[in-house]
Amino acid sequence: MKGSYNFGRVFLIEGSDNKTSQMDLNPGGVIGNSPSIYGWGRAIPFSPEGTALSQTMMRSVISLGLKNNENSIPTINGWAILCCPFVTKKLHLITAPSNECIPSIFWEQIKSGLEGLLMHLAKVPFHYFQPVFFAGVIDDPILLLKIKTLGSSFLVDCGQIDHIAKKAMKRVEAVFITHAHMDHFIGMDKFTRSILVSDKTVHLFGPPGIAEKLYYRLKGYDWNLVEAKYCAFQVSDVYPDHLQCFSLRGAEGFAMRELGMQEKHDGLIYENEYAWVHAAQCDHKIPCLIFKFTEKPYFLIDEETIEQRGYLKGAWIEQLRQGLLKNGDVSQPLKVPRQSKDTIEEIVIDDYAALYQQIAKKQDLKSIGYLTDIGFTEENRQVVVELMTGASILIAECSYKKEHVGRARKFAHLCTEDCNELVAQIRPQYFLPVHFSKIYLNETESVYDELEMPKNTTLIPLPERLTPQPVLAPSYNPLSGI
Numbered sequence: 001m002k003g004s005y006n007f008g009r010v011f012l013i014e015g016s017d018n019k020t021s022q023m024d025l026n027p028g029g030v031i032g033n034s035p036s037i038y039g040w041g042r043a044i045p046f047s048p049e050g051t052a053l054s055q056t057m058m059r060s061v062i063s064l065g066l067k068n069n070e071n072s073i074p075t076i077n078g079w080a081i082l083c084c085p086f087v088t089k090k091l092h093l094i095t096a097p098s099n100e101c102i103p104s105i106f107w108e109q110i111k112s113g114l115e116g117l118l119m120h121l122a123k124v125p126f127h128y129f130q131p132v133f134f135a136g137v138i139d140d141p142i143l144l145l146k147i148k149t150l151g152s153s154f155l156v157d158c159g160q161i162d163h164i165a166k167k168a169m170k171r172v173e174a175v176f177i178t179h180a181h182m183d184h185f186i187g188m189d190k191f192t193r194s195i196l197v198s199d200k201t202v203h204l205f206g207p208p209g210i211a212e213k214l215y216y217r218l219k220g221y222d223w224n225l226v227e228a229k230y231c232a233f234q235v236s237d238v239y240p241d242h243l244q245c246f247s248l249r250g251a252e253g254f255a256m257r258e259l260g261m262q263e264k265h266d267g268l269i270y271e272n273e274y275a276w277v278h279a280a281q282c283d284h285k286i287p288c289l290i291f292k293f294t295e296k297p298y299f300l301i302d303e304e305t306i307e308q309r310g311y312l313k314g315a316w317i318e319q320l321r322q323g324l325l326k327n328g329d330v331s332q333p334l335k336v337p338r339q340s341k342d343t344i345e346e347i348v349i350d351d352y353a354a355l356y357q358q359i360a361k362k363q364d365l366k367s368i369g370y371l372t373d374i375g376f377t378e379e380n381r382q383v384v385v386e387l388m389t390g391a392s393i394l395i396a397e398c399s400y401k402k403e404h405v406g407r408a409r410k411f412a413h414l415c416t417e418d419c420n421e422l423v424a425q426i427r428p429q430y431f432l433p434v435h436f437s438k439i440y441l442n443e444t445e446s447v448y449d450e451l452e453m454p455k456n457t458t459l460i461p462l463p464e465r466l467t468p469q470p471v472l473a474p475s476y477n478p479l480s481g482i
């Protein structure tokens with residue numbers, strides 16, 4: 001019996017949202033493994049027979065966590081797929097001969113694997129954000145930044161878009177483009193196609209002129225059969241001190257209409273209920289934006305403070321949270337029980353916000369800095385350091401090795417030594433180098449070798465796979481390494 005079960009090689013599967021995460025992948029696609037952003041891999045596209053799993057089967061993927069004490073693991077077409085929250089390393093993919101259960105003899109082994117993964121979980125710095133970098137270190141940059149609580153996402157640059165499932169694109173609420181060099185903007189047609197038949201309005205931000213560039217791209221198609229429910233873009237050209245806004249509506253064949261000017265304060269260009277987005281302009285021989293995505297503080301009470309004030313915990317805390325965050329009924333005064341010597345009195349509070357200010361726990365804000373395609377000039381450096389200091393994860397281009405510094409200067413890119421200097425100054429918790437020049441396709445480790453991190457900064461390791469592989473590539477054997 002034992003001999004008929006194989007432990008397959010280890011795969012990365014995105015897994016922080018058990019119900020939907022698998023749907024972000026195209027079957028057969030290569031994914032950036034999420035919460036982690038820390039690795040890349042091929043996600044469950046194959047059954048042992050080598051056929052791609054269907055979307056329906058992917059929907060049926062089984063999620064397991066440590067709390068699951070069952071003794072056996074069901075399988076789909078011979079695959080048992082273990083999926084646990086915030087996986088940052090690797091998951092075990094186990095093969096079985098048919099739709100049988102994996103016997104309990106394997107459970108301890110699986111459990112210890114999951115425990116290892118969950119140890120890593122503690123380090124994931126975000127509360128709402130779930131970044132997925134789909135481009136590996138070599139491909140055209142694209143970051144999908146999911147906001148778990150909202151179920152929506154940001155798309156940052158629009159390069160190698162092929163492996164993001166249509167369904168995931170439909171949840172994108174805003175797109176942020178650093179600049180319109182082809183490698184950062186080429187995915188826009190496919191993105192538009194994916195959301196075309198919907199009544200969505202997607203916000204798009206980019207350097208001055210981006211609205212016109214999107215307009216001319218879309219003008220390359222015929223729009224004589226448009227429908228009223230086609231999607232629309234609200235596009236903002238981002239200038240240092242203001243935004244120039246335009247509307248491009250599918251129902252009008254994406255004609256460009258000027259909406260007017262919006263002032264910009266402290267670099268803030270966009271916000272929703274859970275995030276702020278700041279931008280600054282660098283020089284790449286053309287204006288190039290850099291972005292910082294910051295989680296808004298979440299509702300958190302300082303237990304010590306409420307104890308000092310004598311407030312007794314109760315339903316009022318949830319009422320306060322609902323009132324502040326979910327637009328609950330704030331016309332109802334809060335009745336807060338308070339211990340006063342030997343008696344409990346009830347104090348009535350009308351001002352929810354003022355009460356929360358008194359008892360909120362101070363939080364360090366978590367953020368993702370994204371910078372790519374900038375020259376290493378003194379001006380750029382100042383702009384970068386000012387915006388990115390305090391970033392939890394810094395995602396930055398690392399186009400060239402130091403021996404090719406001349407090319408880096410010529411094409412206004414960063415080399416490894418530039419990255420080392422910036423990281424030493426910014427001191428992010430994590431650093432993810434991306435957008436390596438393709439000249440290092442077969443020697444990406446040597447780029448990594450030149451990266452030196454200061455104390456307390458973790459270099460996110462080199463992904464297992466650097467570029468997407470075609471489905472059923474002859475060189476690819478999902479069972480190798482058993």
Ligand SMILES: [Zn+2]
Nearest residue numbers: 181183184373
């Ligand atoms: Zn580029």
Ligand SMILES: [Zn+2]
Nearest residue numbers: 179181284373
């Ligand atoms: Zn560029």
